Each structure stands twice: as structure tokens, then as C-alpha cells.
Amino acid sequence: MNVHDFQKMKDEGRRISMITCYDYSSARAVADSNIDCILVGDSLAMTMHGYPTTLSATTAMMALHTAAVAKGAPGKFIIGDLPFLSYRKGLKDAMDSVHELMSAGAHAVKLEGVRGHAEIVRHIVDSGVPVMGHLGLTPQSVHGLGGMKVQARTSAAVKALASEARELENAGCFATVLECVPAQVARQVTDLLKIPTIGIGAGPHVSGQVLVYQDVLGLNPGFKPKFLRAYANTFEVIRTALNAYDNDVKSGAFPSESESYANLESADRKVTRRTEHAAKNGRGSRITLASDMNH
Ligand code: KIV
Numbered sequence: 001m002n003v004h005d006f007q008k009m010k011d012e013g014r015r016i017s018m019i020t021c022y023d024y025s026s027a028r029a030v031a032d033s034n035i036d037c038i039l040v041g042d043s044l045a046m047t048m049h050g051y052p053t054t055l056s057a058t059t060a061m062m063a064l065h066t067a068a069v070a071k072g073a074p075g076k077f078i079i080g081d082l083p084f085l086s087y088r089k090g091l092k093d094a095m096d097s098v099h100e101l102m103s104a105g106a107h108a109v110k111l112e113g114v115r116g117h118a119e120i121v122r123h124i125v126d127s128g129v130p131v132m133g134h135l136g137l138t139p140q141s142v143h144g145l146g147g148m149k150v151q152a153r154t155s156a157a158v159k160a161l162a163s164e165a166r167e168l169e170n171a172g173c174f175a176t177v178l179e180c181v182p183a184q185v186a187r188q189v190t191d192l193l194k195i196p197t198i199g200i201g202a203g204p205h206v207s208g209q210v211l212v213y214q215d216v217l218g219l220n221p222g223f224k225p226k227f228l229r230a231y232a233n234t235f236e237v238i239r240t241a242l243n244a245y246d247n248d249v250k251s252g253a254f255p256s257e258s259e260s261y262a263n264l265e266s267a268d269r270k271v272t273r274r275t276e277h278a279a280k281n282g283r284g285s286r287i288t289l290a291s292d293m294n295h
Helices: 003-009 025-031 058-074 091-105 117-126 137-147 157-169 183-192 234-251 264-280 286-293
Strands: 016-018 037-040 077-079 107-109 132-137 175-179 197-199 209-210
Touching: 003 016, 003 077, 016 077, 016 175, 025 058, 037 058, 058 091, 058 132, 091 107, 091 117, 091 132, 117 157, 157 183, 175 183, 183 197
Parallel strands: 016 037, 016 209, 037 077, 077 107, 107 132, 132 175, 175 197, 197 209
Antiparallel strands: none
């Protein structure tokens, strides 16, 4: 997937799947899936760091997580979220943040809203960095919005949303997220725009969907907004595994003999034999060393 595939997929009526991801191990699983692209969302302030809102995300945090995801999913298109106020303090600060995320391995950046920073969006795009927009419920404005509420429910608000969406498209965005807006409004905006819309809580009439990794996997018990479908109960799977481990440790069932190392002399003999065998078969020493931990 590259940035042009987003438009191609909308034009061909193929839906785009996007998921958030914040760390190396999870990125390896996403890399092995059919999901089209990854958002290293500023929601990581909540999911990975336990803050109550996304306002605590910083550029340094975003860059660190983006680098981990890029290492775990080198083949996926990665969008890095510009954090709270990082693109509202002037062009230099915005470009410094963009620079950090792109250097960390992002292929595009995302930012919320457009009023007052359309020029900055245009400058980022003109600098060769693809920009994804984010309209509707913009969590970085949670206090200005008076809470995490469904947006664009009045005709004036729908008009404002449509005009912001157009402004983002004109500024050069390659796609925009639409979060928590009525399904018919999302359809209207999707029809209005040439660029694709990626919905979350925006119904089915959009160009693609995005959900938070922890929510898809059921790792966030108690969080059940109307729009969410959890595809597994991973919290329960993990809890059960942890209790089985705890039980085995306390009963002495773990580790077994086959999970324990032999004494030094017999281990040395095995390593020597294996090293000779690996050398004969032309295998690299790194593989030999790693597999030596199995004996
Ligand atoms: O930060 C995030 O996870 C997001 C998605 C919910 C779109 O912005």
C-alpha cells in the first residue's frame, strides 16, 4: 500500500481497513494480517500510558511508538498522529514534529481539524509528506467540545463539517478520518469529497474503517461504545494464561525437566556438535547461537 492506493481504493469501491497500533509485538501481528494500514494514534496516551485523554501525548512519545511499529511492520503503510497543539504553535514547531514522526518511520501524518491550520496542512503536503485529516469528534478538542460526544447532529454543524472536509481536501489531504458522526452525514461528506473517508463511529457509508487495536481485541473491558465491535476477548485469554502460569509455578509443575538446561559438560558437547553441524551446512553463527538456547 502506498499513499496513491487510498484514492485508487475509493475510486474502485474497495474498502480500506485501518487499525491503530503502538508497539513492536502488536505490529508484528498486524504485519501478518490483511489490514491495509496502521495508525500510530495519539490514543496511545490512553491505551499505552493510562492517561484519561489524548492530550498527554507528546511528539517524543509518538516518535518512540512509531519507530517500534515501523520495526514490527516494515511492509505496512504507517500514519503517525501529530499530538495535541504540535501543529498549532507555528510552522517551525509543526514541521519539527512532522520531521520526528517521518524520521521514526511514518509514511504520512494525521492531524485534527482544519480551522486555523489549513496553511500548515498545505505546507506539510508541499514538503512531500502525505497528510490525513480528522474531523467530527476530534479528541484533542475534548474540553472545547464539552466531552466525547457525537458530532454534526444539527444542520448547521453538518454544514460546518462539510465545509471543513472540503477545506482539508483543498489543502491537499489524501484522506480524512470521520469520527462519531451520524451515518447519513458521513455518507454525505464521503459523496462530497473526492478523497476517501475513514470512519470510526461513522457508519458504513464511508471509504474505510479504523478501530483501536485494544478495542478490536477486547483488551479494554468496560469500554463498549455503540460503534465498537470486539473480535476477541483477549483480556480474558491473557488473564486465563496468567493464572495457569501462576498455578504451575506455585504447584511446581513449571518448569519441567524438558524446560530445564542440562549440566555444563553435556551442554558443551551438544553445542560443539551443533556448531560443527551448522558450519558444515553453511548456517550463520547468529542462528546457531539463538538455537543453542534450546539445548
Ligand atoms: O488516535 C487515534 O486512535 C485516532 C483514531 C481513533 C482515529 O485518532
